[in-house]
Amino acid sequence: MSAMRVDAKVVMLGKESVGKTSLVERYVHHRFLVGPYQNTIGAAFVAKPIQVGENVITLGIWDTAGSERYEAMSRIYYRGARAAIVCYDLTDSSSFQRARFWVKELQNCEEHCKIYLCGSKSDLISEDRSLRQIDYHDAQDFADEIGAQHFETSSKTGSNVDELFQKVAEDYRSTSFHGMTLQETGVDLTPKKDSSFYSCCHNN
């Protein structure tokens, strides 16, 4: 699986037990594991190809551990990421504070990384509206403010999960085409000199 070429690095961030692993599990394996909570150790990597229009884009998803213990390591996971899915638990207001922390961190260190704000466990809210601790509009306002996309998902029912990753992939494709053309022109210019230089040498 890892031998696959990865186009876009996507990192999952957020407080522990908000459901980052469940989200990846739902998206990649189309399943929701019920059972005692198991926290992620370090980080887990999984590559997933996704169809966008006529292209297939492979997302390399880094599911990081939410525990503070690994905070010092987090940089290696989000460095160079094209997208960050910052998760919070709709039923836990402290997890939203943590999401703000990650957004700030990303804005400071990884300005080219697109941010997707993801409120998880929406199935709990639909069962019992009083459980909601993060108002939809508050989160939306915050998302607008930081220029992020905003989703509310449920890994249990699968609601909005595919849409989230589809959006990540589409955004990647639309920006990367700009990026690629820029890069190509950038690459074109320098090697020209080089190649003529080398061809001279070779001709000798």
Place this chain on the structure above:
Amino acid sequence: MDGEAQRATASWGNGTLAPGDHLRSDRAESPTPGLVEGTEPGAGQKSAMFVHAQSFEDLTAEAEEEVRREADINNPGDSEEELNVLVGEKEPHLTSESKSKEEDVSSEAWRSHRKHVFVLSEAGKPIYTRYGTEEALSSTMGVMMALVSVVESEKNTIRSIHADGCKVIFLTKSPLVLVGVSRTSQSDKELLRELQYIYYQIVSLLTLTQLNHIFQHKQNYDLRRLLAGSEYLTDNLLHRLDRDPGLLLSAVTCLPLASSARDTVSSSLQAAKSKNLVFSILLAGDRLVTLLRKKDQFLHHIDLHLVFNLVGSSSSFREGEGWTPICLPKFNTAGFFHAHISYLEPASQLCLILVSTDREDFFNMSECKQRFLERLSRRTAYQALKDALKSPTYSVEHVGIPELRHFLYKSKSSGLYTSPEFPDVYISDSEQERLMGLYQELHSSLHHPTRPLRFFYRCGERENLLAWVTSGFELYLCFSPLGTKALAVAAVTKLLKWIRKEEDRLFILSPLTY
């Protein structure tokens, strides 16, 4: 701390422990008890795979020294009252606001657990408890810290309190204090060893450097913040300490596998090397398939058990390829290694752990795994390995010794042990724990700090036991109550012969290096 560092280097010095060259000349078919280390059945042919020599003593030596220097606090009269406080008897205000999964720490049930383990900071702040919640135990842990401090103020160290069928063992490993309260018949030394394991478990998550740093800056730091989500690792380790003979013997057991297949697996793994790759470990459940190491680097069995515990406790590595910092405290308490952990196939038991020194090495390690898997899957050894997974253990009947129910055999020079599956008599959890308890007692007698035994036969109501330690091996046999001493003694030679005959399959005789 300096002392410890020195000791660590010392144990490295004499700890390379590859059996000397003179030892492996002849491998007699029928080994005698006079066998020297390095020629016993199961001894590696080329070099040892990990540091193991001091094994058990290695863990407790430090404590022993101090015990010799300092008086043991052992005054049942005085301590009974303290103990009652410890066990929470006279603390009515400790009512339960406990979490749902947790139990009431003032209840009789909580108090009657066989073995409690508490970890606290030197400021008396709770860090871990095996049962109940840390919050509910803050005053109890405060009392524990007070006991430690009172004795310390007299330039002494509290080691243990013995009272009324209960032992309280203290281990101070600045900046942590570990306390075990046990109703089992285990010796102080055994209990201390278990506390050491818990200590190393915590260090493996954080490194000692980080621990010291944190508490130097903030003495009353709540370490639970950093350990959040790791409690189950400690819980599981404690469970293993009760159940896994490997932790008792300071040894590891292997998946029985034809040596030709194992060699192919090892060489495939050897071929997939990388600059910063230090150790590669292939596991089948709790059994070692093979282990490769950089030439001059040895893995300590404690570190290996911590890795086993990490992998065995978590399903998180099934989701994808895991990449996690891990400190191997017996190797270096100061820094992290980075481990790539993944299963060879989604539903497979085979888990590959690649330990690198570089935290940016994920994709290199991922590629190493891929190369290993490609190479291995082209060979018939892979099928042989998969077949071996179906019978990861063997029945004691294969040995053909009447009345023999179970045994543990450890080759000292390789640090590997072998043991058959538990027979029907010991199939229940409680019976297995009871048998392990008996082995622990034998082990304590053989490794007694002042009066170690070499040979021990014990006739019990429900089984007869024989234990024997030589410079080459340790052997623990369990016979039905119908067995006799003469039979048991005769069985030893027969068993050693059988192990010698099977050693190719049961042990890793030719470990490879990078």
